[in-house]
Amino acid sequence: MEWKQIIYNQLRERHRQEQDIYSEIVKHYNRLIENYSIILLRCTEQERDILSLRQENTDLQKNSVSVAGLPVNDKVKTLEHDYMKAKDEILTLLRERGDITKEVISLSRIVKERDDKLDSEEKKNQVLTKENTSLKQRLDSAEEKLNALQRVNETIHDEFQALHLAYMQLERRQQELDATNAFLRREMTEKLDKQCNALDEEVQQHQKRIEEDVKRKLDEAKNDVTNSNSTASITTPTSSTSMFRSSNLDGKIHRSPASDFMKVVVPTRAITKWDCGDNELHAIQFHPSGSLIATGGSDRKIHIWEMNTSNGQVQQSYVLTGNNSTVTAIDFDNEGNNLILGCSEDFACRVWGLADQRLRHTLTGHGAKVFCAKFITASLIASGSQDRTLKLWDLQNRQCVRTLFAGSKCHDLVAHDASGSLISGHFDKKIRFWDSKNDSTKCELQLQAAITSLAINREKHLLLACSRDDTLKLIELRENRVIQTFSHDDFKVTSDTIKAVLSPDCAYACAGGNDGSVFIWNTSTGKIEKIFNKEHSTIVNAVAWHPEGRFIVSCEKQRRAILWGE
Amino acid sequence: MGQSIDDKEITRELWQSRLPICFILSDEDMSKVNRSELPEPLYLMLARHSYFPCIIEKIHRYYSTYFKENVNETTNNINLANLWLEFESIPLKWHYPIGVLYDLYASSVSSTSHLPWQITVHLSKFPEGEILRFPDKESIEAHYMSTIKEADALKHKGQIIGDMQKRDHKQLWNSLLQDKYDGFWNINNKLMNYTDNLQYFRYIPFRVYIVDKPFIQKLFSPYDIDQDKFMTLNDLLDFVLHHEAQCELLANEKKILNTNVDDYQVIIHGIQPPINTPIQWLSEHFSYPDNFLHICLIEKRT
Numbered sequence: 053m054e055w056k057q058i059i060y061n062q063l064r065e066r067h068r069q070e071q072d073i074y075s076e077i078v079k080h081y082n083r084l085i086e087n088y089s090i091i092l093l094r095c096t097e098q099e100r101d102i103l104s105l106r107q108e109n110t111d112l113q114k115n116s117v118s119v120a121g122l123p124v125n126d127k128v129k130t131l132e133h134d135y136m137k138a139k140d141e142i143l144t145l146l147r148e149r150g151d152i153t154k155e156v157i158s159l160s161r162i163v164k165e166r167d168d169k170l171d172s173e174e175k176k177n178q179v180l181t182k183e184n185t186s187l188k189q190r191l192d193s194a195e196e197k198l199n200a201l202q203r204v205n206e207t208i209h210d211e212f213q214a215l216h217l218a219y220m221q222l223e224r225r226q227q228e229l230d231a232t233n234a235f236l237r238r239e240m241t242e243k244l245d246k247q248c249n250a251l252d253e254e255v256q257q258h259q260k261r262i263e264e265d266v267k268r269k270l271d272e273a274k275n276d277v278t279n280s281n282s283t284a285s286i287t288t289p290t291s292s293t294s295m296f297r298s299s300n301l302d303g304k305i306h307r308s309p310a311s312d313f314m315k316v317v318v319p320t321r322a323i324t325k326w327d328c329g330d331n332e333l334h335a336i337q338f339h340p341s342g343s344l345i346a347t348g349g350s351d352r353k354i355h356i357w358e359m360n361t362s363n364g365q366v367q368q369s370y371v372l373t374g375n376n377s378t379v380t381a382i383d384f385d386n387e388g389n390n391l392i393l394g395c396s397e398d399f400a401c402r403v404w405g406l407a408d409q410r411l412r413h414t415l416t417g418h419g420a421k422v423f424c425a426k427f428i429t430a431s432l433i434a435s436g437s438q439d440r441t442l443k444l445w446d447l448q449n450r451q452c453v454r455t456l457f458a459g460s461k462c463h464d465l466v467a468h469d470a471s472g473s474l475i476s477g478h479f480d481k482k483i484r485f486w487d488s489k490n491d492s493t494k495c496e497l498q499l500q501a502a503i504t505s506l507a508i509n510r511e512k513h514l515l516l517a518c519s520r521d522d523t524l525k526l527i528e529l530r531e532n533r534v535i536q537t538f539s540h541d542d543f544k545v546t547s548d549t550i551k552a553v554l555s556p557d558c559a560y561a562c563a564g565g566n567d568g569s570v571f572i573w574n575t576s577t578g579k580i581e582k583i584f585n586k587e588h589s590t591i592v593n594a595v596a597w598h599p600e601g602r603f604i605v606s607c608e609k610q611r612r613a614i615l616w617g618e
Numbered sequence: 619m620g621q622s623i624d625d626k627e628i629t630r631e632l633w634q635s636r637l638p639i640c641f642i643l644s645d646e647d648m649s650k651v652n653r654s655e656l657p658e659p660l661y662l663m664l665a666r667h668s669y670f671p672c673i674i675e676k677i678h679r680y681y682s683t684y685f686k687e688n689v690n691e692t693t694n695n696i697n698l699a700n701l702w703l704e705f706e707s708i709p710l711k712w713h714y715p716i717g718v719l720y721d722l723y724a725s726s727v728s729s730t731s732h733l734p735w736q737i738t739v740h741l742s743k744f745p746e747g748e749i750l751r752f753p754d755k756e757s758i759e760a761h762y763m764s765t766i767k768e769a770d771a772l773k774h775k776g777q778i779i780g781d782m783q784k785r786d787h788k789q790l791w792n793s794l795l796q797d798k799y800d801g802f803w804n805i806n807n808k809l810m811n812y813t814d815n816l817q818y819f820r821y822i823p824f825r826v827y828i829v830d831k832p833f834i835q836k837l838f839s840p841y842d843i844d845q846d847k848f849m850t851l852n853d854l855l856d857f858v859l860h861h862e863a864q865c866e867l868l869a870n871e872k873k874i875l876n877t878n879v880d881d882y883q884v885i886i887h888g889i890q891p892p893i894n895t896p897i898q899w900l901s902e903h904f905s906y907p908d909n910f911l912h913i914c915l916i917e918k919r920t
Binding site: 054055056058059060062063064065066067069070071073074075077078079081082085088089092 | 627637638733888
């Protein structure tokens with residue numbers, strides 16, 4: 053590494069030559085230069101000071117030259133004296149000035165206070181004037197209101213007077229009207245009583261006539277009977293005295309003394325069976341003369357059958373149409389007008405004439421199926437319906453004259469008297485007795501189950517009700533109490549429209565049962581008299597007793613009708 | 619004279635080098651001084667590896683006290699921007715290190731009478747055509763950093779300088795300004811590392827200065843792979859002079875360079891290192907702080 057050594061040596065040599073010699077000198081030189089410049093600065097400053105001092109000095113010398121005339125001491129004294137005086141004057145003047153400024157300050161403060169007071173007073177004044185104007189306005193408006201109110205008050209007072217007068221007048225009128233009303237009421241009640249009496253007389257006469265008729269027929273029959281054999285197992289002796297009203301309060305059933313020709317006989321056998329209609333049978337009824345049978349069912353037609361009373365043969369006579377739905381009940385009028393009434397599930401009742409088979413009237417108005425309808429008189433019909441009302445129809449006007457609201461579906465009804473009193477049996481287990489004078493129930497009889505049918509006897513004092521608790525109840529109408537209950541183990545009431553009937557002399561009650569049997573009870577003993585259980589196969593909907601008492605006809609659901617006799 | 623001369627001693631010696639310089643105001647500027655006292659010459663000891671722009675403030679402050687009252691007058695043209703330095707009627711370039719300028723212009727073999735180096739300070743008549751205007755501190759810093767990057771690009775393809783953070787760059791420059799040897803060589807050591815599994819730099823960063831010529835810079839590898847030996851200073855100068863002469867021939871220059879190395883004095887850092895010094899070692903330990911080897915060639919006068 054020779055070269056390194058050489059380089060190093062050269063560097064050291066260079067250092068010595070270039071640096072060592074000169075560095076100290078340069079350092080000292082620079083320091084001297086600095087000091088030199090500082091000294092220069094100070095020098096210039098001092099020269100300036102000297103100059104200024106010299107200037108002052110020359111000035112002072114000039115001043116001293118100008119006062120060179122006087123001896124110096126006296127001059128100085130007088131100068132001093134003048135100087136003191138001047139100073140005193142200055143002091144006093146300064147003091148005066150101070151006082152004056154103080155005064156000025158206080159005065160200005162007072163002025164400010166006065167100004168403030170003035171301002172506040174002015175403001176108060178403004179506020180007060182505003183209040184004053186507003187109060188005046190209010191006063192004016194109040195006066196106006198007062199005037200207006202006074203006027204209104206006067207007018208109201210006047211009106212009051214007038215109204216008072218009118219009121220007095222009206223009161224007087226009302227009193228008059230009340231008086232006339234009472235008078236009129238009294239007259240009306242008298243008239244109604246008169247009417248009732250008249251009706252009673254009419255009924256009496258009617259019965260008299262009937263009795264005479266019966267008597268006549270009996271006479272005729274007597275003649276017949278004496279010619280023919282009489283084979284009767286049980287014949288009820290009929291008395292020939294006519295007693296219309298047999299009131300017997302000891303509970304015994306007094307047999308109604310009808311005409312001689314009536315022989316109520318319990319049938320022994322089925323004489324004729326026939327099918328009628330195409331569907332179910334719901335209603336069957338005898339014509340009051342006993343020669344016609346009417347049936348109605350779900351084929352919407354009423355079939356009229358002729359019956360031969362001697363041999364019991366039945367044949368179809370004609371068919372009445374016009375219903376739009378199932379026929380639920382049939383009734384014949386009993387005043388000889390040859391009218392037949394059928395009510396059906398199409399909410400209407402229809403009346404046909406038997407002689408010409410023509411539809412006479414259609415009575416609509418019910419809101420639901422019509423379950424039952426009866427002639428009260430030849431021109432008054434009562435119908436009961438599922439819409440929980442009973443309606444009374446006048447055939448002359450073809451209008452509903454009364455609607456009775458029963459509150460429950462009416463399953464059957466009977467006419468109590470010709471004036472329009474009704475008895476109806478309802479779904480809610482009640483039998484309702486309706487007054488003909490007003491629209492409310494005279495009385496109600498509660499049973500144990502829904503009532504499916506009602507039948508009343510000719511004298512209108514016994515009511516047979518069939519109810520859903522599988523019993524028939526016999527009700528005495530004077531006191532409205534149940535006197536007999538008929539039942540049997542096999543007798544079941546399973547439909548709401550099963551019909552039960554009384555025999556024309558009330559000796560027997562008949563009804564059809566669920567299994568197709570026909571039951572006959574003795575009303576006086578309450579025991580079952582006869583059961584026919586072989587002929588019908590389905591539920592027996594309705595039964596009817598021949599008005600002369602020798603035949604019973606029953607119809608079952610399955611189109612079959614059977615005539616029972618001996 | 620022990621054999622084990624530590625490289626550190628040499629680099630420390632280099633760092634501590636100082637040149638005595640005397641700044642004298644030019645005659646025409648002297649005449650414009652409006653104080654009774656004329657400015658004395660300014661003597662400074664400046665580091666060889668520093669740059670003139672670093673001390674230009676000092677110079678300006680020193681001379682401005684003599685021209686203070688003349689600030690408003692513009693006819694005199696006295697201001698900082700017009701300051702330039704001159705030696706023997708050669709305007710001095712700012713971006714050369716001071717040591718390079720001295721070696722190139724003022725040194726000869728054994729002349730100590732040149733010291734202190736007398737530089738004339740001019741405050742007017744700036745020679746626009748010959749040198750650039752005096753830059754501020756930021757410009758000289760930027761010039762320094764770009765020189766370092768160029769050197770690293772030649773040595774390591776720019777990898778090391780690229781991996782360094784900005785504060786390391788700042789530290790290099792600030793250590794240079796504040797004369798902190800340890801601060802500087804902490805970072806500079808990284809730049810002297812080898813990369814790419816080589817035991818030497820890829821190329822040597824160097825510039826060869828000859829009077830009246832722009833500096834010569836060529837690509838030269840410190841290690842000859844074919845001959846498997848390290849190159850010396852002699853090899854480098856040989857290569858450079860021959861290469862330059864060829865370029866001049868091709869360019870049809872009238873005067874061709876003398877390519878004989880022995881005709882020149884080889885001066886680096888003011889000393890003449892032996893010609894057989896390995897160039898790799900020189901680049902590592904004998905470079906200037908901008909990582910370049912600035913080599914001055916002075917023709918021997920026979």
